[in-house]
Amino acid sequence: MLPDFLKRLMGGGSLAAQPESWPEPLRDYMSKRSRVPRDKALSDVRFVVFDSETTGLDLTKNRLLSIAGVGMNGSEVRLDDTFGAMVTQTDVGGSDAAVIHGLISNDLADGLPEDEAASRFLAFAGDAVLVAHHAAFDMRMLQKAIAAHRGAKVWSPSVDTAQLAQRVEDGPMTSNQARGADPRSAYQLDTLVERYGIDIPERHTAAGDALATALLFQRLLKKAERRGIRTLGDLLAR
Amino acid sequence: MSSDSMILTVANRLARHPPFDRLAPELLDRLARGIRIRYLEVDEVVFEEGDPAKPEFYVVVKGEVAVTQQLDGETVLVDVCDDGDIFGVRALLADRPYAARTQAKDDTLLYVLSKKALEELLRDEPRVARFFAADFAADLPAPRDRNRLEAVRDARRHERAGNTGDDVRRVDPVRDVLTCDPNTSIRQAASLMSGRNVGSILIVDEERRPIGIVTDSDLRSKVVGQGRDVSGLISEIMSSPVLTVDDQTTLSSLIATVMRKHLHHFAVTEDGTAETRVTGIVSEHDILKTQGSHPTVILSEMSRAKTRERLRALRDQAEELLRRYLEDEVGMGFLSNMISEINDTLIRRAILLSLEELAERGMEPPVSFCWLALGSEGREEQLLRTDQDNAILYADPGEDDGVAERFFLELGKLVVDILVEAGFERCPGDIMASNPKWNQPLASWKRCFSGWINEPENIAVMHTNIFFDFRPVYGDNALAAELKGHIFERIKIDRSFLGFFAKNATRNPPPLSFFRNMMIERGGEHRDAFDIKARAMMPLADAARVLVYDLGIDIYGSTAERWQRIGETHEKLARLSGEAGMAYEILMRVRALEGLTRGDSGRYVHIKELNKLERQTLKNTFSVVKDVQLMLTSRYRTDFIR
Numbered sequence: 001m002l003p004d005f006l007k008r009l010m011g012g013g014s015l016a017a018q019p020e021s022w023p024e025p026l027r028d029y030m031s032k033r034s035r036v037p038r039d040k041a042l043s044d045v046r047f048v049v050f051d052s053e054t055t056g057l058d059l060t061k062n063r064l065l066s067i068a069g070v071g072m073n074g075s076e077v078r079l080d081d082t083f084g085a086m087v088t089q090t091d092v093g094g095s096d097a098a099v100i101h102g103l104i105s106n107d108l109a110d111g112l113p114e115d116e117a118a119s120r121f122l123a124f125a126g127d128a129v130l131v132a133h134h135a136a137f138d139m140r141m142l143q144k145a146i147a148a149h150r151g152a153k154v155w156s157p158s159v160d161t162a163q164l165a166q167r168v169e170d171g172p173m174t175s176n177q178a179r180g181a182d183p184r185s186a187y188q189l190d191t192l193v194e195r196y197g198i199d200i201p202e203r204h205t206a207a208g209d210a211l212a213t214a215l216l217f218q219r220l221l222k223k224a225e226r227r228g229i230r231t232l233g234d235l236l237a238r
Numbered sequence: 239m240s241s242d243s244m245i246l247t248v249a250n251r252l253a254r255h256p257p258f259d260r261l262a263p264e265l266l267d268r269l270a271r272g273i274r275i276r277y278l279e280v281d282e283v284v285f286e287e288g289d290p291a292k293p294e295f296y297v298v299v300k301g302e303v304a305v306t307q308q309l310d311g312e313t314v315l316v317d318v319c320d321d322g323d324i325f326g327v328r329a330l331l332a333d334r335p336y337a338a339r340t341q342a343k344d345d346t347l348l349y350v351l352s353k354k355a356l357e358e359l360l361r362d363e364p365r366v367a368r369f370f371a372a373d374f375a376a377d378l379p380a381p382r383d384r385n386r387l388e389a390v391r392d393a394r395r396h397e398r399a400g401n402t403g404d405d406v407r408r409v410d411p412v413r414d415v416l417t418c419d420p421n422t423s424i425r426q427a428a429s430l431m432s433g434r435n436v437g438s439i440l441i442v443d444e445e446r447r448p449i450g451i452v453t454d455s456d457l458r459s460k461v462v463g464q465g466r467d468v469s470g471l472i473s474e475i476m477s478s479p480v481l482t483v484d485d486q487t488t489l490s491s492l493i494a495t496v497m498r499k500h501l502h503h504f505a506v507t508e509d510g511t512a513e514t515r516v517t518g519i520v521s522e523h524d525i526l527k528t529q530g531s532h533p534t535v536i537l538s539e540m541s542r543a544k545t546r547e548r549l550r551a552l553r554d555q556a557e558e559l560l561r562r563y564l565e566d567e568v569g570m571g572f573l574s575n576m577i578s579e580i581n582d583t584l585i586r587r588a589i590l591l592s593l594e595e596l597a598e599r600g601m602e603p604p605v606s607f608c609w610l611a612l613g614s615e616g617r618e619e620q621l622l623r624t625d626q627d628n629a630i631l632y633a634d635p636g637e638d639d640g641v642a643e644r645f646f647l648e649l650g651k652l653v654v655d656i657l658v659e660a661g662f663e664r665c666p667g668d669i670m671a672s673n674p675k676w677n678q679p680l681a682s683w684k685r686c687f688s689g690w691i692n693e694p695e696n697i698a699v700m701h702t703n704i705f706f707d708f709r710p711v712y713g714d715n716a717l718a719a720e721l722k723g724h725i726f727e728r729i730k731i732d733r734s735f736l737g738f739f740a741k742n743a744t745r746n747p748p749p750l751s752f753f754r755n756m757m758i759e760r761g762g763e764h765r766d767a768f769d770i771k772a773r774a775m776m777p778l779a780d781a782a783r784v785l786v787y788d789l790g791i792d793i794y795g796s797t798a799e800r801w802q803r804i805g806e807t808h809e810k811l812a813r814l815s816g817e818a819g820m821a822y823e824i825l826m827r828v829r830a831l832e833g834l835t836r837g838d839s840g841r842y843v844h845i846k847e848l849n850k851l852e853r854q855t856l857k858n859t860f861s862v863v864k865d866v867q868l869m870l871t872s873r874y875r876t877d878f879i880r
Binding site for chain 2: 079219
């Protein structure tokens with residue numbers, strides 16, 4: 001085994017994938033990479049609904065604090081299929097996220113390195129379809145967390161519950177703006193959870209928000225089905 | 239944040255509803271880890287009637303689920319499940335197809351739990367077993383399946399241990415205990431006792447360890463009775479060794495010892511053995527004071543009672559005891575046995591007192607006779623003092639110019655009067671031994687029953703219920719046995735009678751369900767009170783009576799005991815009988831508690847005063863009543879009898 005600095009010196013192309021240096025769970029996740037089965041009926045799809053808590057909302061500066069996910073078989077939420085991990089943080093002080101999430105530094109001392117937490121989550125997800133509220137943000141956080149591992153990539157297809165809500169409530173062609181409502185607040189998780197009467201007390205933790213999002217997604221899937229969205233392909237179509 | 243908080247959220251939600259509200263946190267956590275959450279839109283179906291049972295059951299967390307059955311091509315609403323209701327268990331455990339269709343009436347959230355989770359729960363948590371017992375008694379796990387009633391009683395005992403019943407209640411010993419050394423004279427000891435006005439003295443060694451005990455009755459029998467010299471040593475007359483206990487000994491084990499050894503005092507020592515210092519003394523009197531009263535004491539006092547007032551006072555005590563036992567969740571079988579034993583003893587005492595009175599007037603029974611308890615007393619189910627239903631059956635006297643008739647009528651009147659004074663009201667229908675109509679020789683009783691069996695159309699419905707449950711309480715049991723044999727023979731010849739019996743048992747269907755604080759009737763109307771006697775208990779008691787006479791089961795037992803025998807006799811009815819017997823015991827408990835609370839017969843149960851667990855348990859009995867009625871209808875084709 002060559003020391004890291006020699007590897008870097010020897011070059012071999014800084015963009016080449018180096019799976020042997022990836023954490024084991026990440027290798028596992030990458031090995032499952034496959035084409036998205038677009039014909040698959042939604043009731044047969046495994047979804048992993050997740051939420052990540054970060055030090056803030058600025059992708060370039062902020063880091064992962066924790067991540068939690070729950071599996072779904074079609075529209076059924078499974079508590080026998082859950083994931084939770086915390087990330088060790090050394091530089092949290094002063095961030096406003098600590099206020100939002102009610103986390104204190106002590107809680108963050110135990111945990112995994114950021115890349116390890118993200119890798120384990122991805123291994124848990126496997127070939128499931130990832131679901132999150134404002135998914136783009138969480139997907140980019142995941143990608144950023146494993147960025148150090150060259151060649152590794154978050155390849156999972158993803159569904160954004162905020163977009164899906166808009167789509168199944170109003171249809172693809174209409175928008176709330178036309179009716180003068182503010183689409184941003186109308187499709188925030190808090191608003192949707194209240195609108196759908198979802199009662200989850202542990203909000204604003206990764207686990208609480210993941211469960212709330214799962215229960216929201218459950219309802220949206222039913223609505224989607226009535227709009228003729230039956231396969232994974234239908235669901236992922238934009 | 240680990241996913242544990244997700245599990246906790248779900249566990250807390252589940253714990254809002256019985257029976258999950260009584261689970262230990264570890265069990266709840268284990269259960270929550272296997273939950274699947276399902277969301278149903280309006281009209282979505284969970285399962286169809288006739289579908290094979292899935293290995294899962296459902297808890298409604300939010301919304302409403304309608305339970306419907308197809309009857310004669312019509313859809314009939316049989317139940318509505320709302321927050322906290324559980325469904326799908328019965329078919330699951332019985333491994334038979336679903337008996338109904340379940341469909342969301344509203345947007346509904348279900349927690350789906352696995353069959354395995356349920357089995358583990360029944361195994362690890364007897365209280366949960368009891369919760370499901372009303373509906374699913376026949377489905378308890380295998381080892382205990384042999385005697386389901388016992389299994390459920392076990393569960394109750396287990397539960398009771400958690401309350402402050404006798405099992406955990408402790409006697410407060412007298413700490414200021416009177417002691418003396420073995421060399422004290424009898425005279426000194428006696429004067430110590432009378433000086434302190436106590437009934438006993440402990441003889442201790444120099445270390446204050448107990449050696450023996452002398453009580454006032456020892457003084458009476460051994461000193462006064464035997465003419466012993468009072469200057470002798472106390473150690474000559476002491477009872478030794480003394481029974482020792484520690485101060486953690488429970489009341490129930492003390493009572494057991496008192497009854498077994500006929501000893502009335504215990505020395506309390508530091509470690510419960512005679513090797514340590516005496517710290518106190520407990521007498522049977524203290525035990526009774528703590529316990530209030532005890533069935534064996536009431537029984538023995540009752541059989542010695544000389545006056546009617548005393549009988550009444552003792553029966554009042556029994557009622558107080560019953561109330562506490564009911565609240566302590568003592569097994570229903572034990573309770574009804576205890577109360578019938580007390581009632582029987584009271585009746586026997588009343589008969590003996592009456593016979594004495596007649597003897598003083600120079601009247602003796604001319605022939606042998608048998609006192610018959612009828613109705614609920616005949617079934618040994620009279621927990622509360624309700625109306626009297628009784629009769630006298632005497633041997634055929636031959637030509638005697640009405641001597642027997644006059645004697646037994648006089649006896650009947652005297653006994654009924656005493657019973658009235660003991661708090662048993664007169665039967666409004668005058669079905670009592672004081673009525674010449676129900677005070678007859680054997681031949682007349684046989685004619686009477688033959689008539690009822692031959693022409694069932696002509697008898698008042700009430701009579702079948704009351705007379706066919708006769709049970710001998712005092713006198714010549716052979717007379718009762720002969721009458722019973724006669725009835726079995728007549729029924730064998732004319733089975734159409736059973737159809738009328740059965741029809742009677744199907745007259746009152748149970749309500750559909752409870753919904754919130756109302757009872758839902760089949761017609762859709764709602765009520766807030768429920769006639770538990772007519773709508774649930776009588777159908778089960780009536781059905782057991784039909785089957786017992788049909789199958790020739792010769793017992794005088796309670797409805798629960800009858801169902802047990804029916805299950806043993808007729809394999810096809812085993813499951814249903816288990817459920818019915820269990821349901822009946824639950825109904826009896828509900829009724830007795832209601833009656834004690836309201837000071838009435840407990841016949842009308844007020845739904846809004848029941849807690850969720852009680853409502854669930856009660857509701858679970860309805861489907862059993864309905865199944866029993868369906869069974870009777872098909873077995874005896876009661877539809878054809880109009």
